[in-house]
Amino acid sequence: MILPDAEQLLITLADKIRPLLTPDTALVGLHSGGAWLMQRLLPMLGKNLPNGVLDISFYRDDFSRIGLHPQTKPSQIAFDVQDRHIIIIDDVFYTGRTIRAAMNELFDYGRPASITLAVLVNRGGRELPIEPQIAAAHLDLAPGQNLQLLRDADGRFYLQLHEDA
Amino acid sequence: MKIHIKNGRLIDPQIGIDAKRDLFIAAGKVISIGNTPDGFAAKQVIDATGLIVCPGLVDLSARLREPGFEYKATLESELKAAVAGGITSLACPPDTEPVLDEPGLVEMLKHRARQLNLTHVYPLGALTRQLQGKHLTEMCELSEAGCVGFSQADIPIADTQVLWRALQYAATFGFTIWLRPEEVYLARGGVAHDGEVAARLGLNGIPSTAETLAIATILRLAKETGTKVHLCRLSTAEGVDMVRLAKKQGLAISCDIAATHLHLTEHDIGFFDAHCHLKPPLRTQRDMAALRAGLQDGTINAVCSDHTPVDDDSKLLPFAESEAGATGLELLLPLTLKWAQENKVDLSTAIERVTSAPAKILGIDAGHLAVGSDADVCMFDPDRYWQVEAKSLISQGKNTPFLGLELAGKVRHTLLQGHTVYLAP
Amino acid sequence: MVNPQLTKDGKLKHLLSIEGLPRAILDQILDTAESFVGVAEREVKKVPLLRGKTVCNIFFENSTRTRTTFEIAAKRLSADVLNLNVGTSSQAKGETILDTVNNLTAMHADMFVVRHSASGAAHFIARHAAPHIHVINAGDGRHAHPTQGLLDVFTVRRYKPQMHNLRVALVGDVLHSRVARSEIHALTILGVPEVRVIAPKTLLPEHVEKLGVQVYHDMRAGLKDVDVIMMLRLQNERMQGALLPSAQEYFKTYGLTQEKLALAKPDAIVMHPGPMNRGVEIDSSVADGNQSVILPQVTYGIAVRMAVMAILAGNS
Numbered sequence: 001m002i003l004p005d006a007e008q009l010l011i012t013l014a015d016k017i018r019p020l021l022t023p024d025t026a027l028v029g030l031h032s033g034g035a036w037l038m039q040r041l042l043p044m045l046g047k048n049l050p051n052g053v054l055d056i057s058f059y060r061d062d063f064s065r066i067g068l069h070p071q072t073k074p075s076q077i078a079f080d081v082q083d084r085h086i087i088i089i090d091d092v093f094y095t096g097r098t099i100r101a102a103m104n105e106l107f108d109y110g111r112p113a114s115i116t117l118a119v120l121v122n123r124g125g126r127e128l129p130i131e132p133q134i135a136a137a138h139l140d141l142a143p144g145q146n147l148q149l150l151r152d153a154d155g156r157f158y159l160q161l162h163e164d165a
Numbered sequence: 166m167k168i169h170i171k172n173g174r175l176i177d178p179q180i181g182i183d184a185k186r187d188l189f190i191a192a193g194k195v196i197s198i199g200n201t202p203d204g205f206a207a208k209q210v211i212d213a214t215g216l217i218v219c220p221g222l223v224d225l226s227a228r229l230r231e232p233g234f235e236y237k238a239t240l241e242s243e244l245k246a247a248v249a250g251g252i253t254s255l256a257c258p259p260d261t262e263p264v265l266d267e268p269g270l271v272e273m274l275k276h277r278a279r280q281l282n283l284t285h286v287y288p289l290g291a292l293t294r295q296l297q298g299k300h301l302t303e304m305c306e307l308s309e310a311g312c313v314g315f316s317q318a319d320i321p322i323a324d325t326q327v328l329w330r331a332l333q334y335a336a337t338f339g340f341t342i343w344l345r346p347e348e349v350y351l352a353r354g355g356v357a358h359d360g361e362v363a364a365r366l367g368l369n370g371i372p373s374t375a376e377t378l379a380i381a382t383i384l385r386l387a388k389e390t391g392t393k394v395h396l397c398r399l400s401t402a403e404g405v406d407m408v409r410l411a412k413k414q415g416l417a418i419s420c421d422i423a424a425t426h427l428h429l430t431e432h433d434i435g436f437f438d439a440h441c442h443l444k445p446p447l448r449t450q451r452d453m454a455a456l457r458a459g460l461q462d463g464t465i466n467a468v469c470s471d472h473t474p475v476d477d478d479s480k481l482l483p484f485a486e487s488e489a490g491a492t493g494l495e496l497l498l499p500l501t502l503k504w505a506q507e508n509k510v511d512l513s514t515a516i517e518r519v520t521s522a523p524a525k526i527l528g529i530d531a532g533h534l535a536v537g538s539d540a541d542v543c544m545f546d547p548d549r550y551w552q553v554e555a556k557s558l559i560s561q562g563k564n565t566p567f568l569g570l571e572l573a574g575k576v577r578h579t580l581l582q583g584h585t586v587y588l589a590p
Numbered sequence: 591m592v593n594p595q596l597t598k599d600g601k602l603k604h605l606l607s608i609e610g611l612p613r614a615i616l617d618q619i620l621d622t623a624e625s626f627v628g629v630a631e632r633e634v635k636k637v638p639l640l641r642g643k644t645v646c647n648i649f650f651e652n653s654t655r656t657r658t659t660f661e662i663a664a665k666r667l668s669a670d671v672l673n674l675n676v677g678t679s680s681q682a683k684g685e686t687i688l689d690t691v692n693n694l695t696a697m698h699a700d701m702f703v704v705r706h707s708a709s710g711a712a713h714f715i716a717r718h719a720a721p722h723i724h725v726i727n728a729g730d731g732r733h734a735h736p737t738q739g740l741l742d743v744f745t746v747r748r749y750k751p752q753m754h755n756l757r758v759a760l761v762g763d764v765l766h767s768r769v770a771r772s773e774i775h776a777l778t779i780l781g782v783p784e785v786r787v788i789a790p791k792t793l794l795p796e797h798v799e800k801l802g803v804q805v806y807h808d809m810r811a812g813l814k815d816v817d818v819i820m821m822l823r824l825q826n827e828r829m830q831g832a833l834l835p836s837a838q839e840y841f842k843t844y845g846l847t848q849e850k851l852a853l854a855k856p857d858a859i860v861m862h863p864g865p866m867n868r869g870v871e872i873d874s875s876v877a878d879g880n881q882s883v884i885l886p887q888v889t890y891g892i893a894v895r896m897a898v899m900a901i902l903a904g905n906s
Contacts, residue, residue, distance in 0.1 A: 055625060058637035058900070067601070067904025068639075070618055074625040108634035364795035365609065367709035367732030367768060372796070436594055436717075437710030481688060481718070483708035485731070 006149060006157035009120050009136040010037065014044040016134045017087060017118055024113065025085045026050040030102055031073050033091030033149040036157070037120060041089065050084075052077035059101035081110030091149035093119040096130035121159065123147050166208045167191045168583055169201075173213025173544060177220060178517035179533035188218060190540040193582035197536060213544050216577055219516050221253025221284075221541035223523040223532045225421050225469035226397065227494055229286070231277065232270065233262025238474040238561040240274075243494065244283035246560035248587035250470070250495040251543035251576040253284050254524065254531045258343075259291040260318035266291035266302045268310035275311045283586050285541075287527055289316040289343055292331050298322035301331055304340055313527050314395065316343035319444055321379060323349040329386050336392040341528065345397040346379035346404065347371075347445065356485045358400075358448040362431040368485060371446050373401040380407050388416055395526055396420035398471060400445035402455030409464045419526050420464075422456050423471035424500035425491055429453070429566060439480045439487035440566040460518060461510050467523040468504075470497040474562020492562035499574035500567075502547060512547075542580040549575040594716060601905040604716045604725040605898050607734040608775040616779055619897050620744050626893035626900075629666065639900050640669035646699040648690065648715075649728070650676045650706040655864065656728055659888075660703045663895035667903075672699065687711070688718055695720045701899065702726065709733035709768075724902040726895075732768050738863050739772025741894040743780055745887050746818050749859050759786040759812055759854075760803075761844060762822030762871055763793045769863045770822055771801070778802045788812035789844065792833040809844055816854040821846055821862040824871050837870045847873045851881065859883045 027049055029038030035053045042049060057072040088102055099117055106112060122135035125143065141147060146162040168190040175186040175198065182198065189197040189205060196202055227247065230238040247255055257274075259265035265274070271288050278286035290312035294300045297320075304315055315335060321344070322328040335342050352375040357363040359370025380396065384407065387394045399405060399422050411418050425443060430453050434441045441447055459465040473490025480487050493500075497519060505515035524532030531541060550571045555563040579587035593610050597603045602615050629635055645664040647657050657673065664671045676690065687706075694702070701724045704712050709731030716725040729735040750756055758777055764770040764787050777785050778801075787798060788806045799805060806812030813819065828834050846860065860872075860882045868874045877884060 058625070058629075058639050063639055063904055064906065067906070068622065068901050072622050072625045074628040076628065104638070108636065109632055359796050361797040361800045364797050365771070365801065367730075367734070367771060370796060437713050478686065481686070483687070483706065483711040483714045483730075485708050485710070 001161065003159040003161060004137050006120065006159050010040060010157060012136040013037070013118060013120055013134070014041055016136065017041065018045060020087065020116060021045065021047065021049070022085055024083065025087060026052070026079050027087050027089055028077065028102075028106065029053050029089045030098065031055040034089045036149070036151065037091060038089045050079035052079060054102055054105055056098060056101040056105055059105045061097055061101065075105065077109050081106060081112050083111070083113045085114045085116070086112045087116045087118055090117070090119045091121070092147050093117070093122045093132050093135065094125055096126045096128035099130050100128055120149060121147060166583060167205060168209045168211065168540070168580070169205070169207035170211045170213050170218055170542065170544070173216050173218035175218045175534075176513055176516050177534045178513045179220075179521040180535050183513045188534065188542070190580075190583050193540055193584070195534050195536055195538050195540050198534070211544070211578060216544045216546055217512070218542060218544050220520040220532050220534050221543045221579060221581065222251050222497060222519045223527065224252045224255040224472070224494065224497060224519070225467055225523045225526060226423075227252075227255045227257055227470055227472035228260070228474065228490075229257050230474060231261065231274070237476045240277050241281055242559070242561045243472070243474065244278065244281055244286070246494040246558070247284045248579045248581070249559045249576060251498050251545055251579050252494060253541035253543070253579065253581050254287065254527070254529065255284055256287045256289055256313065256527055258316055258318040259289050260296060260320070264291050264296050265289070265312075266294050266296070266307070268303070268306045271307055271310040271312055282581065282584070284581060285529075285531070287311070287313045287529065289314050291315065292317050292342060293322065293327065296320045298324060298327055301334055304335060305338060308338070308340060313529065314341040314343050316397070317345070319345060321345065321347045321349050325382060325386070328382075329390065332386050332390040332392040332394070336390045339393070341393040341395055341526070343395045343397055344383055345445070346376050346383055346399070348375045348378045348382075351375035351378065356442060356446070356489075357434060358431045358446040360431055360449055362434055366434065366437065373403060373448065373452070376401045376445065377403045377407065380404050384411050384416065384418065387418065391417075393417045398423050398426075398445055399456065399459075399465065400426055400448050400452060402452045405455045405459040405464055409459070412464065419466045421467045421469050421523070421526070422460060422465050424468050424493060424497050425471070425566065426453065426456055427460070427468065427500060427504045433566060434484070437484040438566065439482065439484050440491065440564055440568065442484055442487050442489045443491055444489045457504060457508055460504070461508055461514070466518070466526060468497070468501055468518050469523065470494050472560070472562075474560055475564045477563070480564050491565045492558065492560045493565065494560055495558055496553065496565065496567060496572070498543075498545060498576065499572035502574040503572060540580055540583040543576060544578040545574055545576045547574055549573065551575050594713060597905065602901055603905060604712075605736050605902065606712045606716055606725065606727045608736045608739045608772045608779065609734070611779065613779055616740075616776065619740055619894065619901060620747060622897035622901060623744055623890070623893045626896040627890065629896075630889065630893060636666050636668050638668045640664065640667035640903050643700040643903060644670045644672060644698055645701045645703060645899065646672045646674060646694050647703045647728075648674045648676065648694065648705075650687070650704070650711070651729070653705060653729070656705065659891050660728060660895055663892050663899060666892070667896055667899055669701075669899070672697070687715065691715055691719055695723060699723065701902065703728050705729045707731055722906065726898060726902070729768055732766055732771070734772050735768040736772050737891070737895050737898060738769045739776040740898070741887060741891040742773050742820060742861060742863070743776040744890050744894050745861060745883055746859075748890070749883060750817055754781050754783065756782050756817045757784040757786070757815060758782055758818040758820065759788055759816045760820045760822060761788045761809065761812070761846065763824055763828060764789050764798060764822065765793045765795050766825065766828070767822050773820055774801050774803055786812050786816070790834070793828070809850060810853055813850055813853045817858050819846065819851070819854060819858060819860050821860065821871050823863065823865070824867055841870055845869075845871055845873060846876050848875055848879070851876055861887060864888070
């Protein structure tokens, strides 16, 4: 299958997010793909948006099965979550479990006024009643297929598809 | 009963034999070596093909835990272990409960041992009452009751004046004094050799100086008093050197080491293995090498088991809180053979260190098979390997650092005065 | 020898001693602790990682401080906590260590945090505990205090990230200190090129150089150009055992004063595992001065312990 151009999708994503911005909006990027995307989106959205990053390692639902991820990064939410309109940025939306964890973690920082989920690619296959409100692209992938967002040596995004063995 | 042991390799270091020779026994005594006596009709023929036939081993230190510590082991269980190890004579230290400082206790112990009729038991009497290092015991009475020497077990005498007087008194009557050289204050609170391993593991150390200082004191006093002294369980290289020098100077000194110290060092403690909690402590590679060489050149007269059965609960504790000691009656022979093989010592010399040499120290007519001697015989297979594990050990003490190891040297048959006291299954 | 702290596939099963820990695991603990520092600064200081798990503090040797930090760490991971102060309970009635451990296992404990006055006690408990239980050594005799060693190097790393260039000096009673041993192991594993110990001969173990340290008896020489000074606590008993004559003479020769601190690098940091004996091993002005990082050490202690528990709990 031919994968869409991630850089193009980034522009689409920015266009879809822009109308939703309010004075109380804050962006939260999820490590690591979502955080990368957010770094690129911030100047494109043109304002001094409050922003932060979340690492969901401590909130995952598969901890008992696979243990702690060998590389956890600190979450950094410097703004007050209370009463904010949060837009979560992530790269690929699949089962929804990552977002479940991210929302739980966010709520430990405070009570947001709303949460909007914006992703680069929604690849279908959700396992929870969670769905992105904004997606730059929809792809229908089978369970054994693994879609990743990567950066090349110049920092340009591209998508890659792996088949699980 | 007339017994003919045939086809064995007879090794008797005292009479100087290492050859294929048959042995002939009658009425509990050796009556001929090599040649069938006229008209000899054997009632029992033992085929010792592939086996070494040697004098029953003589063990200079085995704790039998009776009286007083029967929950750790009993006379019966331990003497059975002894004969399974080819041992037919052993000395036991006086640190029983009550301490062997009364003739009555000694007589009772000897009586119990005679009844069991498994090995000869030679008690060491306490040198001071209750081993407390203050008052002398009635050494003459104890000697009459059967003590072959006098010892302080693991409780050195701190008061040098008492020690000096005890040595003088013993010298009066020609008694041998057995002392484990350890300076009380330097060793105080220590559980391991004061070196690299103890430093890393945070264990209180016993410096080598604790042993060498004590040896110096004992040698000096023994020289002044003319007492026969036997130093028990050396552990330091310097200690061996000191004994070598003293012997050269003509002092009536003998010494022994425990078989464990021929093969283990402080590093074997590993992650706090309480089986390696021993007295004296396991020391460095250099010390171990000196002990092995000392036993080879005869500076160290004999090797013993230092058998110390400890109940499981007392070892199932953090290192410093565990009870020190290892079980060893069944390991004396294979550990001696292992040393001999590794250090390229001939079998006859190796066997001498566990037969005639310890017998001389004990002052008993044993450890040899000269015509007319008691038929205390050990027959073993030097090439047969066996696994050291709780179920293969007969002693009630299963506490040995050699658990899980395979050792060569399996006793097949042990005779005490011609009676079979052990036959391998 | 098989490392009793690791599973067959090299993952951390127990934390008994820093000695023998692979560098990668040490790094993972410190990196994970960074994330937990952030959690402590939030409104809700909890994460759900150990929900449903029970952590048992088994302190055969009393220590309110250490026990409290472990308790806070466990609770911040959403674990249930049981505290067993053995001095006042069944052990005093003659129950063996193993019986105590077995009883707690039967009560569905998942993790033991153990402090004992005998070196090797944590190894002993780990050897005999049920297979699913993780054991954390909170201090065993003079042998090790791995979480303290970890929080100390975490602190060093925070203030002096270029660890491959550092000179670190440990001052005081190394002989009796499990903290010192753990600190030395952690520093050497992390590649700190120069680790010094400064103490009188009576307070240094035999063959201490074999641990990879340089020995100084002269504090002024030992502190010269040092980047990190780790002070060790002096127990009162040392004056009893003919190891030292008096606290006054000790302070004079080995106490850290402003004047001696000036011999180290101007941006050197001063650390102490606590509790401090002011005027014995350290002068108050130094302890409260701007080169002291003693208070942050305490905060980092909770984050590091959370990291250890989180990593262990995930390796089942």
